[in-house]
Amino acid sequence: EDQVTQSPEALRLQEGESSSLNCSYTVSGLRGLFWYRQDPGKGPEFLFTLYSAGEEKEKERLKATLTKKESFLHITAPKPEDSATYLCAVHDGIQGAQKLVFGQGTRLTINP
Amino acid sequence: DTGVSQNPRHKITKRGQNVTFRCDPISEHNRLYWYRQTLGQGPEFLTYFQNEAQLEKSRLLSDRFSAERPKGSFSTLEIQRTEQGDSAMYLCASSPGTSGGELFFGEGSRLTVL
Numbered sequence: 001e002d003q004v005t006q007s008p009e010a011l012r013l014q015e016g017e018s019s020s021l022n023c024s025y026t027v028s029g030l031r032g033l034f035w036y037r038q039d040p041g042k043g044p045e046f047l048f049t050l051y052s053a054g055e056e057k058e059k060e061r062l063k064a065t066l067t068k069k070e071s072f073l074h075i076t077a078p079k080p081e082d083s084a085t086y087l088c089a090v091h092d093g094i095q096g097a098q099k100l101v102f103g104q105g106t107r108l109t110i111n112p
Numbered sequence: 113d114t115g116v117s118q119n120p121r122h123k124i125t126k127r128g129q130n131v132t133f134r135c136d137p138i139s140e141h142n143r144l145y146w147y148r149q150t151l152g153q154g155p156e157f158l159t160y161f162q163n164e165a166q167l168e169k170s171r172l173l174s175d176r177f178s179a180e181r182p183k184g185s186f187s188t189l190e191i192q193r194t195e196q197g198d199s200a201m202y203l204c205a206s207s208p209g210t211s212g213g214e215l216f217f218g219e220g221s222r223l224t225v226l
Contacts, residue, residue, distance in 0.1 A: 004154075031212075032212050032213045034212075034213040034214070041219070041220075042219055042220075043116070043203050043205070043217030043218050043219050043220050044155065044203075044215075044217050045217070046214045046215065046216070049212055049213060049214060087154050087155070089154070089213065090213075091212075091213060092157075097168060098143065098145070098160045098162075098167070098168060099157040099160065099168055099170070100155075100157060100213055100215070101157070102154030102155050102156070103154050104152065104153050104154050105152075105153075105154050
């Protein structure tokens with residue numbers, strides 16, 4: 001069964017303190033790994049797509065990387081506005097399926 | 113605003129009542145998805161439409177749940193005989209045919225079943 005596990009569940013950092021969030025996945029035939037950001041009371045907002053091991057994507061203070069079993073979301077010198085829940089997801093392993101399987105998320109808090 | 117629109121944003125109902133949520137996707141998007149999210153969890157897939165055809169449906173979706181997209185534009189999600197376990201945020205998303213996993217989510221409809 002396809003699984004996505006994120007760690008830690010919650011992370012509290014000081015402004016400027018860099019760290020990484022982890023997303024481990026088990027899927028037969030990866031067709032993409034996706035990172036989303038979700039603010040309280042809002043729907044998720046798309047950040048990145050990664051397709052193959054070794055691929056990296058960057059956006060402002062965020063960088064996503066991918067290996068054959070996990071993805072990392074690195075956050076460099078974060079600011080309080082980076083506080084949110086970060087979700088990762090993969091496509092269901094069934095060929096052609098559009099279903100995304102999400103992890104439970106990492107709740108990130110950046111203190112000023 | 114040209115994003116995904118969901119109504120109502122909040123719904124409180126008594127157990128056993130029926131509820132219906134509406135989703136208006138981004139106009140040029142032919143794909144539409146419904147997800148459910150409970151507190152502290154990631155979104156859980158419910159169903160997927162391409163145009164007016166419902167192509168995927170979670171086996172977790174009981175027969176109390178039904179979704180339609182009659183003209184390939186807006187969609188409705190109906191829950192019959194609501195139970196307390198149905199309390200959740202119901203998220204709608206849309207995407208163009210070439211987007212892969214880049215979904216555009218609405219702000220959700222929060223359901224509370226008393």
